[in-house]
Amino acid sequence: MTTQAAAGIKKYMSVPALAIRDLSKHYDGQPAVKGLSFSIDPGEIFGLLGPNGAGKSTTINMIAGVTRIGGGTIEVFGHDNRRDYRVTRRLVGVMHQEVVIDNFFTIDQTLKFHAGYYGVRVDPAWRERLIERLGLGPHLHKVMIKLSGGLKRRFMIAKAMLHKPRLLILDEPTAGVDVELRHTLWEFVHEINREGTTILLTTHYLEEAEQMCDRIAIMHHGELIALEATGALVERLGTRGVIVHLREPAETLPAELLAWGARLDDGGSSIRLTLPPPRTTGDLLDLLGRYEMPVADLETKRAGLEEVFLQITKAAPANGGE
């Protein structure tokens, strides 16, 4: 490799995979995305989370070119996605939230068309790998209208990856899919990520995001209200709700437990609380043991994304008043 070529590659790797600056979008005067800025490093798995209507899909559609940018800029590996759209669209692969298919054609035909739209000849080895990993082999010559919902989703993943994008966007890829596909998808996403593909994914499931993502951004009312490493976010927000069923009803709670926010329920036969970080279930059992409060049963419930949103949105109310 020449020094010049090596310098070129080094420069390419040093620019963000995605750089969004002050991005905005309005629909009929109503803001959908407001001053959004963040960047994704090459090789990262980045989660963009938020409740319905938060502006995630609008943001993704602006990156992919489906929606016009209202204001601000989007760069993909250093290329402006309006000025250099022929480059950025080849760099990006997107699996949309809605199942989008052309009922006239088979999987095999549509995959060929899709590579052609991107101006590339299909790499046979890569195509075979996608078909094999996504279990599409036996269905290649079926027309789309005859595919099950799960197969349509699998096909959409293959379609998004066929032209070998360097940034793969998965918009709610596991919404309404079975456990098997979910596992297949996440395994494969990890696999291609290890091989260098940067991933941007949206999901409603905090646990999925927690398992998959290096960093998580949370959008609410079109704005970014949290952006941090997954571990730190979960540590900060992923609280655990606990219900302790006591063998014998209690009349009062120790002051230490009251300080954790615990309260008696069911006539004193159970204790309910949300463990304050960094307290663990083990700490709780130790404390109950010390006060000689024998435990009959224990239920724990991980705070879902809804609860995390509630916590965050309480702390950062939207300015737009949507």
Add this chain to the structure above:
Amino acid sequence: MSDQRLPDFIPWLPFYTLFQKEVRRFLRVASQTLVTPVITAALYLFIFGATLGTRISVLGGFSYAQFVIPGLILMGVINNAFSNAASSLFMSRYLGNIVDLLVTPLTPAQFIMAYTLAAMLRGLAVGVVVWLISLFFATLPWAHPLLVVAMAVLSSFLFAQFGIITAIYANSFDSLAMYTNFILLPLIYLGGVFYPISILPPAWAGLSHLNPLFYLIDGFRHALLGQGDLSFTTAFTVSILMALALFAWAATLIGRSYRLRT
């Protein structure tokens, strides 16, 4: 995907692929897109060529069948070029699979030309088959063969643009049908397919000159038979100007991604 280089980019391939897909789309449903219009035209030929036509007096030295065949051929070209572009693009918008194109490096010029050429191909294919069937009823002199081809190509191009424009403005299948039933069909039937404008009372003949289809049909008939209501130059010039105007309109809509990108 350990290889971080992008696959080699072939700039013309997005256009060729979309064109190929559009052609395969209409071939896949050939019974609707090719056979049905040909049967319709054959019925017209039978009615006006072999039955009623024999009782209608000869026009300008030609039989009624010879007179009506150019109009029927061009009607097939126009209807099918329009329908192909309009229904395909509208369906893509309606079903949402237009996003498959919007996320790709396809340029607006490639987009419009792929839809246009596929629509032209279907229109011209139907036109050729209608002409072949017409040989059973009458033969035409083909006075100016190159001009016949030029007028057919021009008409198919013009109505492909109209189809694209309609697909973009239509909000529903009903509104798409309205464009066909309330604009296209009256223009075709009142544009001189079945009768020469010269036999109309002066007021109606004057109104017919406002019908853009009149220039296409008359120009095409002139090229085939060697005579028409207008001079060929007038018919051809007006047709060219209409085609350019509709192309500019369609290109502006596609260039701005009007109603394609949100």
